[in-house]
Amino acid sequence: MSSRIWSVDEHLDDILASVRPLEPIELQLPDAQGCVLVKDVVVEVALPPFDNSSMDGYAVRVADVEGASEEFPAVLTVIGDVAAGSAGLADDQAVGPGQAARIMTGAPLPAGAEAVVPVEWTDGGTGEGPADTMRAHSGAPEGATGEVRVHRPVTAGAHVREAGGDVEPGALALAAGSVVGPAQIGLLAAIGCATVVVRPRPRVVVLSTGSELVQPGEQLAAGQIYDSNSFALTAAARDAGAIAYRVGAVSDDAETLRATIEDQLIRADIVVTTGGVSVGAYDVVKEALSSVGDEDEPGSGVEFRKLAMQPGKPQGFGSIGPDHTPLLALPGNPVSSYVSFELFVRPAIRALMGLEDVHRPTARARLDTEKALTSPEGRRQFLRGRYDAEEGTVTPVGGSGSHLIAALAQADALIVVDEDTTSVEPGTETDVILLR
Amino acid sequence: MSSRIWSVDEHLDDILASVRPLEPIELQLPDAQGCVLVKDVVVEVALPPFDNSSMDGYAVRVADVEGASEEFPAVLTVIGDVAAGSAGLADDQAVGPGQAARIMTGAPLPAGAEAVVPVEWTDGGTGEGPADTMRAHSGAPEGATGEVRVHRPVTAGAHVREAGGDVEPGALALAAGSVVGPAQIGLLAAIGCATVVVRPRPRVVVLSTGSELVQPGEQLAAGQIYDSNSFALTAAARDAGAIAYRVGAVSDDAETLRATIEDQLIRADIVVTTGGVSVGAYDVVKEALSSVGDEDEPGSGVEFRKLAMQPGKPQGFGSIGPDHTPLLALPGNPVSSYVSFELFVRPAIRALMGLEDVHRPTARARLDTEKALTSPEGRRQFLRGRYDAEEGTVTPVGGSGSHLIAALAQADALIVVDEDTTSVEPGTETDVILLR
Known part of the structure; x- marks a missing residue:
């Protein structure tokens, strides 16, 4: 045990200075969701790849529909359909003077045509009034032939999406460091990327320690309580973006604990333990981990510290095993x-993911409480609270007792009371960490 | 196709009026993460279940340490250890006058004892100065015997967590409607719940339609583009809390599409299609789904509508198959x-989950742009933007073109321009929907 007292920031800085982003991996696009891009992605094919229609309508020559109106329509010969997915008109036909091709949204503009007239500006080939839809090709194939009356003129390029109008080849689609969310996945698919090189989700192994711990659903004997930490922290690790494995509770036996942790290293990018880090005679995490490190390797081994914070004074941090897997030993x-x-763990997980911003959002909020909060001098206190963004207030829930897990389930923020403050009056502006 | 124009709100109201929360299911606690509780959860066992120590130290009688100081310590006989997980002292011993039991954090307060003295306020049984830790039981079992010198007095109940001090039996742990997040999972485990009754995550089947669509990684032929919608919307469905299945692209053939959708119904709580809903001659989603509904059942079948919005004017909504599975047909x-x-889909997914608030958060923001935005009259426009919470501003990214997916990947908000507004001047306060 290091005898000096560490500040919260010193401990966090030490963790973040040691934790390196995971090695990149090539993943199928859907599997990369939530991960961070390692390299810039450059566009290889223009988007859209060809001039295409933005409407269902008729591909025409501009001169042919000049001055057209409902009263004096331009009458054009329909020479065929251009469906989406086709290469153009059959037999590479072009739209000549006095001609039109029926065209669908997304279909390539055929040779000769300069613009698209939406079907609603025509009679749809029916010889009647303005159309509100095309006749389905399956039921009325004759719609691809005959004549169409056009009721309005168009300018060149109207209702045409130009090749490369969205992105040109060589353009930067997404920069290294981008998080791959739904819209980014859409863009990557659109430019033809089936796979992408990202940092993988970290694998987090969570285990709680304590001979008093019983799994939920079982019967409690005298002196026993239910294991809740392994459940809560596994869920929190998932929430942070990790793949989390809950090992459950290990009894207070140093040899068992050491063997369990060594077993788990094969699937761990980071190990989190709870309990057994304080000054008790059965605090086996300290006992077990003092001999797991490799003495020959600088930075190896787990160090146990006292932190100037409440709750959470005793903490362990270091690395274990042949791969120097980071381990955080949290209080129980x-x-x-x-x-x-x-x-500490959430920022470490997000650093492993390669995220630039590893921290929760923070805010300033007025303390909405009836009496002053007290806080121990020289320790940074974290109280559970409910934050009201509209009012700009935060209300403490539960007390400062470190066992008040019922109140924690009602909280959506941590109220931060700094080391020099021993009393916070109602209405005081204070820092809050937003948990959601 | 219904001929009247629907407003965005009418369409959404129609969807939310039809979509019912999924039937509850009993899940193992870790599997319930992100789900909504269906019933109140009431505490059955007090938390903590017994009076226990909040510190590593010595369980004592208050009178024995009255007036104790480092100069004049109270000398007590240590009669044994109380470890966490034990039922108390061996052989049901009690702490008598002049006696102490060494006790660990979380261990039950033994009979006879009234308070706990932290080890740091004693000599730790060493006969020397103030201790900063207990000697490990494994290395120094004699620490559970001999004498201890206590340097400070304590009041009754000091460093003791009372049984039921967190929650009493019969108390409400979590109310119906609560979302099961990490802290709630922690509380449920702590009170012994191994399983919980929640609404399951909805299973969303996503399929895109269009003969022009090719899967990313393959070669594009003339007139073809990459399928991006099925990728983007599957990811967005996961992001909304669903289990999402990407079926990929189906060609513009009504029979194939109908067969594919019917096949998928077995694993769908909601079906989402893209494309084929407009006025084109090959818009097969409309064609295929007009005959999937059961005419004898009220509310069955899919209706296609024009919405007063941009982008996204053509939309389909209804239910299909024997279970009246909701289907949303989106534009392509x-x-x-x-x-x-x-x-529309995200709120539907969240309604299926039983969430009370199905909507994204919104904000008001000043439009940070050089020239006025234009918007079509009578249509609600949704422009992509970047929101700056600190500045309270939103900056448009890309244009209003519905194919600008590259800009979408840079956006974190939608700028809403209402139906009556045709121009928005720089600096105007406007509604934004926050996408993250």
């Missing part, structure tokens, strides 16, 4: 471990 | 389908 009280996870 | 342009998903 449910609220202490949860707050510690938010402050 | 990538940006139209994405915006339509945000406005």
